Amino acid sequence: MEKIKVLVVDDEKTFLETIVERLESRGFDVQGVASGKDCLDLMSMESFAVVVLDLKMATLSGLEVLKEIKKKWPTTQVVMLTGHASAETGIEGLSLGAFDYLIKPAQMEDLVRKIFQAAESRTALLQKRENLVNQ
Amino acid sequence: MNKEEWEKCYARGLAFFGRISANVSHEIKNHLAVINELGGLLQDLSIMAQKKDGLDPDRVDRLAGNITAQVSQSDKIVRAFNYFSHSVDRTQTSVDLDEFAEIMVTITRRLAAVKGMELVYNQEKRQHSPVFTNPFLLEQLYHFCLEHIIAQGKSGLIISLRIAKEGTKGKLSFSCPEPVMGNIPEDDYLDLLNQELKASIECGRDKRELVLTIEPLSF
Numbered sequence: 001m002e003k004i005k006v007l008v009v010d011d012e013k014t015f016l017e018t019i020v021e022r023l024e025s026r027g028f029d030v031q032g033v034a035s036g037k038d039c040l041d042l043m044s045m046e047s048f049a050v051v052v053l054d055l056k057m058a059t060l061s062g063l064e065v066l067k068e069i070k071k072k073w074p075t076t077q078v079v080m081l082t083g084h085a086s087a088e089t090g091i092e093g094l095s096l097g098a099f100d101y102l103i104k105p106a107q108m109e110d111l112v113r114k115i116f117q118a119a120e121s122r123t124a125l126l127q128k129r130e131n132l133v134n135q
Numbered sequence: 136m137n138k139e140e141w142e143k144c145y146a147r148g149l150a151f152f153g154r155i156s157a158n159v160s161h162e163i164k165n166h167l168a169v170i171n172e173l174g175g176l177l178q179d180l181s182i183m184a185q186k187k188d189g190l191d192p193d194r195v196d197r198l199a200g201n202i203t204a205q206v207s208q209s210d211k212i213v214r215a216f217n218y219f220s221h222s223v224d225r226t227q228t229s230v231d232l233d234e235f236a237e238i239m240v241t242i243t244r245r246l247a248a249v250k251g252m253e254l255v256y257n258q259e260k261r262q263h264s265p266v267f268t269n270p271f272l273l274e275q276l277y278h279f280c281l282e283h284i285i286a287q288g289k290s291g292l293i294i295s296l297r298i299a300k301e302g303t304k305g306k307l308s309f310s311c312p313e314p315v316m317g318n319i320p321e322d323d324y325l326d327l328l329n330q331e332l333k334a335s336i337e338c339g340r341d342k343r344e345l346v347l348t349i350e351p352l353s354f
Contacts, residue, residue: 014169018169022179058251105168
């Protein structure tokens with residue numbers, strides 16, 4: 001079975017490196033970048049099934065990055081990570097097309113489950129699009 | 136202060152306290168998130184070690200060191216936040232500007248960081264610099280200056296804070312390598328704070344410096 005391609009975006013270096021390693025050890029094909037700009041640059045060269053995106057980042061915010069991703073790569077699913085105690089920003093992200101969100105600190109099992117669900121959702125979307133084209 | 140001024144002071148002061156508290160809690164949450172992942176990675180390594188190879192002691196040592204560093208940074212923020220929270224206890228007290236600057240930079244560094252800027256307390260020689268003042272109002276004046284600079288600056292900007300004593304007066308100087316300062320826009324509340332603290336804020340060095348000067352309050 002092909003590995004699910006995941007891109008993690010977080011400007012906290014230690015967090016990024018650790019989460020990338022932990023996801024890799026769970027069988028995902030993972031890359032990590034430390035800014036919204038790097039995320040968009042990499043996505044213009046490579047395709048990812050799921051993006052795990054921190055909402056609070058310097059310069060380009062997570063919500064701005066989310067908008068760009070949904071505009072340019074609408075089938076790529078985005079799971080947001082938010083440090084906010086309230087669900088407000090997570091819900092705002094959902095309204096902008098994110099697949100789901102998790103509040104930091106999140107449990108790895110929850111993140112892994114969300115990534116699988118998001119990847120399944122993308123596969124279903126791609127299938128639907130292919131069916132439409134074939135019709 | 137009349138009733139209207141007092142009400143304004145209360146409302147704006149509470150809003151300021153809320154902003155700083157939210158900022159600090161975000162920063163602590165970030166550290167907890169990192170500790171959570173590092174702890175999780177240690178568990179992953181332990182599980183893998185049981186299945187095949189043993190643990191790499193250097194790797195474990197590095198991870199443990201990383202956790203300790205995160206705890207130490209969180210502790211520094213919590214201690215600074217505790218100082219800040221207690222600043223409303225007394226309306227007039229002796230404030231050591233050196234300690235004040237270090238505390239305020241610690242709890243407001245993230246305000247600059249989320250805009251891609253760096254805030255540093257750049258005191259060459261640390262010295263006890265007491266000024267008799269209202270600490271909570273002084274914190275708000277500091278915040279006025281910082282927010283103004285952040286609003287004018289761009290990502291990559293380094294904002295340095297220094298303190299100085301000139302006779303009985305205390306000075307907090309924000310400086311940047313680029314001319315981004317300008318004068319702070321007019322604000323009734325800022326005027327009130329300046330009046331209460333006998334303070335003034337001046338832009339200097341070709342818009343590269345913003346200096347907050349306070350005179351000691353009388354008993």
